[in-house]
Amino acid sequence: MINNRDNETSLLKLENISKRFPGVLALSKVDFDLRAGEVHVLFGENGAGKSTLINIIAGAMKPTSGTILFRGQETHFSNAHIARKLGIHAVFQEFSLIPQLTVTQNLFLGMEKNRYGFLKEKKMRQQMNEILKRLDFDLDPKKKIFQLTRAEQQMVEIAKVFGSDLSVLILDEPTASLTEKETQRLFALIEQAKNNKVGIIYITHRMGEINKISDRITILRDGQYINTVKTDSVTDNELIELMTGRVIDQIFPDIEYNPGKTILSVKNLTTVDNSVKDISMEFKSGEIVGMSGLVGSGKSKAMRACFGIEPIKSGSINFDGNELTRITPAKMLDMGMFYLPSDRRTEGLVMMRNVCENITLAALSQPKLSLYSMLLKRKNENELALDLSQRLNLQPLNISRSADHFSGGNQQKILLAKALTRNTELFIFDEPTVGVDVGTRAAIYEFIRDLCQQGAAIVLISSDLPEILHLTNRTYVFFRGELRAELSGKDITEQNILSYFFKKEAD
């Protein structure tokens, strides 16, 4: 591996960049340089600091310390507007589109053509058509964003940046929701931009894409700069080792599966919004079942419907031999199902309340925590919360601290602790390792393994393929709300799963 310190002039250079959030150091003295006409991949696990770094480059966040040089001159991106003026544009995973406006209106947002404040609609429409034609995108410019599919929205985002003067282009997992054909189209555009001396920062987890389009790779781990390597000088395994800091086998524990009785069986489930269509599944005790698929494929919604969060149109759900009607989270918790949401901030934790209250929130009705389900037994509550926090190795171990003062990994531990407050037969983990550092990640996997080996049924909803490959003994693959395939044992391979992600079944 070569450490690149060539004398080629860099377009953008970041030196000693640090970023501190309350309770966590997201970036610690990170260096990064980008040359004109290269595709530079940022590689690292969730929570390694990639998003923070691109947010700083795009001007959406200010670094706590460090310097940024743009074309050799020190620059302060105090807001996104300044970065945009320099031609730095980003396509984030979270779309920055306004759903109620049309494609055209979104494209010109913030740089509307006008004369004396009056919009020049006709001119914008013309330009819009030109851009779409140049990019060869099949989009109706008059449609409103909320009427578009996720892939189409992604194309609007891409059109938005390619429509403007570019010097630096940031793409954050741009292919996550694109089809093969659209992906090829995007790669062609990237090639074109490279020829125009645009520097491209590309974030992806897919090895295939890295090998195909990138020139150099910078690896981040836990907010630390690890190395910058040339793509053709490094193998996939070496990359993963750099990313995780250990050999991949060490992260994933060995699990013994002992599939027992069926705990949850779902038949012909369709949700009201049709995001899940006619799905039948079965979950047994002592096994880990994966739910795989692209964002919006229905893998998460299917399980949320079983927990009573998504309204159900038709189908039947049987838990522990009981046919269920009128499903609510309260009822499912009492039956012995626990759902751990993917988004800790919006659905998992009450951020401004302390750890203790968060851990016990779902179990306050139980006799050990309240008298007649009314008066709290606060002593028991504290003991329980402290005990669980210790077991999960919460750092710092202070249960009266509010949840938002913990790092992502430790917030996840609070959520896991919450799941242990009740007698639970079926755990649903929705993206349990998003935004979590490697150490915690391994701990979470062990946690899941222990639950499984103690006889619980586990459902693992994950967009992270290695997780599915290494942890599950059976996996359902979703595509556009439909159940595409059920793989088990040795059939769970990256190629198998990916093939169901995109293509229609041949037969």
Next chain:
Amino acid sequence: MKDIDNPKTENLLIKMVKTTFIKMGVLPFLIILATIIFAMLSDNFLTSRNLINVSRQTTYLVIVAMGQMFALLTGGFDLSVGTILSLSSVVGALAMSAMYAAFPGSVGLVIFVGLLAGLLAGLSVGVINGIGVSVFNVNPFMMTLGMSSVGFGIALFLTGGVPVYGMPESFGNIFGFGKFMGVPTPVLITLGLIFLVYFLVNWTKIGRYFYAVGGNIKASSLSGINTKYVLFLAYVACSFLATISGLLLTARLETGEANIGMTMPLESIAACVIGGVSLRGGVGRVESVVLGALFIGLIQNGMNLARIESYLQTVVLGILLIFAVASDQFRQHLIAKSQD
């Protein structure tokens, strides 16, 4: 860890002030400042007679502010507290005077029926608020604003805009001017309610749920909490407390009046916010809210003693409210920086 504060350049006093501010908010400083200023402006301010007076006058606001706290904890607010006060006052007084005219002999029954009628009238506003907010998802602002217009209109309609007389004298004598072991009855009742609310929010499951639902309604619902029911209860609890305040005030004034609660929405929200209740929901302590209400009473009393015109007093109150919110933002900023 800290790269900005240098302990050497910071003397002990400033550090103490800072930690107090982070822990308790701006209220302790405001109280000290107000006490010093008013003590200088008026010799009567710091007398025990005056301070007892303040606490008696402020009881009505203390009770309403605690009610308002329930709505704020769940992330909403209640603009109809004033209307609840006036409606309970008017309905209670009307019922009492009608009953008194019919059964002049049985005063106890008359008072009981009057209180019950007032309570039902006040609670009904809270129930409608609760249903609107929880079942029909009406924004709390619009819901309670609408209800405040409805209730006020009904109160005016019932009375024709004139005060209601004819209640038994003993009603005012007991609940307005009465004393028990030297302590005014309204103050005693308020103390009882403070204890009750403190117990409710800190030691019961439903109390915890108010905080949880206000802090994160989705997480609460995923934790098996019936969030609609909790929201509903918050507005009912608010109207219950506001009603009691309205009835006590009626006893003190010895008339039922439609316009007694006019300033209550602003003052109760101000008391809560100055007491550190978050407008985003999920954060707030009963003790601080009581202190916040007392502070407002203190300011009003002090300004009266200092002969500041009542019109100007509302100006001061408004400024204090905004100042409290701004300083709370600053406090959040400091908390985020100090990371603990």
